[in-house]
Amino acid sequence: MTTLQQLLQFPAIPEIALLVMTCIILLIDLFMGKKNNGLTYMATQLSLLITLALLIQLHSIPSQLLFHQHYIWDLAAYFIKLCILVFSLFAFVYARDAMKTLRIHSGEYYLLGLFSILGMMVLTSANSLLTLYLGLELLSFPLYAMVALPRQSSLSAEAAMKYFILGALASGLFLYGLSLLYGVTHSLILPTIHQNLLMGGQSSALLSTSLIFILAGIAFKIGAAPFQFWVPDVYQGAPTPVTLFISAAPKIAGLALAIRLLVDTLPSLFTYWQPLLAIIAMLSFSLGNLVAIVQSNLKRMLAYSAIAHMGYGLLGLVAGTPMGYTMSLFYMLAYGLMALAAFGLLVVMSKSGQIEHVNDLKGLNARNSWLALMMLLILFSMAGIPPTVGFFAKLGILEALISVNLLWIATLAIIFAIIGAYYYIYVIKVMYFEEPEPTVTDLPVANDAYLALSINAILLLILGLFPSQLIGLAKAVFFTINHPVY
């Protein structure tokens, strides 16, 4: 009994359990999945729920380092993993029904997803350069494969190729940056690197070179400009359930990567990375919002919108205060929820034909006013109109920027937010102000997805009206002293 309890108190138990269960599901899917369609799905959701339960019962465990300091357990890890698991649960609920119509072997989708989730969790808990890289690759590789799942589709194949080649390049750059950092500081362990950097004496040329490569890697992984080229193609080319998966949880994992490296390890280089990150952020939100305006493909438009949102999300890090970091985390959570709901809605609606173009949403209000209302909430939240959570996320970012006197960045950010509002309200116009074609039929939606979608979208409103709790949680990550054991 005591051994079981000790085992449960072991901070890496969620990852271990997830790995074991994923392997079991792999076998189940191999031998029984073909005949029994729903089985893999049920097993996947069950394993995610078990992992979630294991994680939650760890909530009071103090911060600690494991595996020769390569693995860290702290509040940030706990909180971000929680979000990743919840987001993935929602994503799979939306995807279930649509996977049947897509004629893809759905077991592979769930399994690749599970491996990717495992990668995200490892990444979130990384305390050394090696674990970081390991987590990052484990997160990325299943995604490349997922994009290529529809083997007959040339669009998917192209997207997967692009994603893989650019991804491999970015990983290479990132790894090169890490190796330089390792060379300069003589350590793989993040806190030790931090200590060594504080003592000084490193070559600043090497450090800034490595920083540029690292930033390029981070920007690529979350899809921020000028490393955004894969985003529109992949979002459009991948089957919508895959886009749904890519759009939410990996972004938060990407932010975790940035927090671990920039905030925890390299705060002494803040003057180096702040301007670079500011440029990345500003490029992202300006380019994303401007290009999204001319898109007629809904998935492509949301892809550019994602680029813009990544820009806003990074602005909190640019502010460089604990409050700013909190706001970045909060922003990414809010965005994750919005993206999940938006793509979830597209996935759910795609049962009666793929939803690709903005015009496919024509007259949604007349066809299904509840779904239209949910999409309305999502879009206004993305545009940052109160009282949705999107507004409060932007508000926090702006407040953090103004508090460190970066007024001009704040002004620029808000001006591009206004420009971006155009394409969101354009979609609302199509849904509400136009009548549907007489030929389209009503929308059949699976009950569980319907419920999950309603919860998800209404959550955007509820979190907007009462954001205090969530901000408090995000704040605890950066304001509690039990942060790393430096």
Added chain:
Amino acid sequence: MLLTLLISQFSLFIHQHLLSLLIWLPVFGSVLAIALNGDRYPQRARVIALITSLITLLLCIPLYLGFNPALSSMQFQENVSWISAYRINYALGIDGVSLPLIILTVFTTLLVILAAWRSIHLRVAQYMAAFLLMQGMMIGTFAATDSILFYVFWEAILIPMYLSIGVWGSDNRSYASIKFFLYTFFGSALMLIALLYLGLHNPEHDFMIAHFYPISLSMPEQVWIFVAFLIAFAVKIPMWPLHTWLPDAHTEAPAGGSVVLAALMLKLGGYGFLRFTLPIVPDASRLLDGLMIVLALIAIVYIGLVALAQVDMKRLIAYSSIAHMGFVVLGCFMLFAIMKQTHNELMAYMSLEGAMVQMISHAFSSGAMFLAVGMMAYRFRSRLIKDYGGLATSMPLLASFFMLFAMSNVGLPGTSGFVGEFMIILSAMQASFWITAIAATTLILSAAYTLYMVKRVFFGEITNPLVAKSSDIHGFEKLVFILLAFAIIFIGIYPAPLLTIMHTSINSILYWSLQTKL
């Protein structure tokens, strides 16, 4: 015994949360209208909306009776910490400036709901829900004493307004609604930056509007904040040259939407000048008051001339609204010139008070005219003046009511339109003859465009065969007009109750506007 206890508890609760109830009851009503499947059973939605708005009107009675006009501080205050991480409070309260506007909001929404009773058939529940939501958000905007809460309500109004123009509007509605949304969103976004800046630079580190008043700010800071506020309020009120969204939005919106736009939405701009610009950045206001006066005069004269050339009734009334709101801006910003010329605080006070009265009276007259045009457009499917003529013979009741509203719009003594314009012109006279002279051309211009329209629509030959056999207004339509006519004449003849309510609060605004913060 228990019953009396319960009743007393209940009335205490109502009294303490009066403002919250006024905000959230309409929101609840709108959810109810949608949830009870009002789109399929329209009568249900209509009744729910009517009951909700009647209850809120009843709640205005204790609000009015319990309000103490002698206090300059906020009353009926509620203050709960809302988002502690940002130090934003859910803080409500009213003073003499917001009370009349809140009562106006409730009154107008009731009229809109009554007017839509017969004329709206498409998605009735969504229509009612949108207008109830607007009522709640509007009251929230007027009652918020925390600037971020104010901003949240201010922006939230855009959502139902955007939908109401777009869904129930006429042919060119998509263009008008998107233009409306982007214009107003653009205007207010910079205000958010200014509010955040003020919040982070006040010693209390919170966003209470009252805490912004004593902050000392340097001149460049003040000018920047002034500009940010100006863009926000100038778009809303609207001032030339940021007014172009308004004629489109007014023309394309359904009758109810036009009424809410004219009667309430535009007032947000004037309210903003009084609540934010003047007390928070008085030095910048003094520095730039010349600019504001010039813009106001352009609005009065140039837009008045533009109104003369309109062929669409709604467009004409929309331009007339802009011209009248120019008067409000003039009233708000004349006070520095008056103080410089005469040091007569009473005249400066009268100028501000005139601006407030003008806002209220404009709400009645333009709202009433929009409703009347809405009724005509519903009957004859046209808003163009040339399609009418001789309407007075077949619809004498409508014609006589419309005449009254038109007279109020012109500013005939005895109607509410006269009081505000007279106060502003009288006080402006103390400062500059020429400004007054130019402003006074509005009396001629507004008479010209309004009466010219009335003449062409109601008198003369009947050219349209439809007009000849139309029936006059009836039922709720009559009720709506009687209520409006009563309000216009009451304020025109006996404005004292309104002035008493505002007196102390306007004095306090004047006090802050005449401080220097450098």
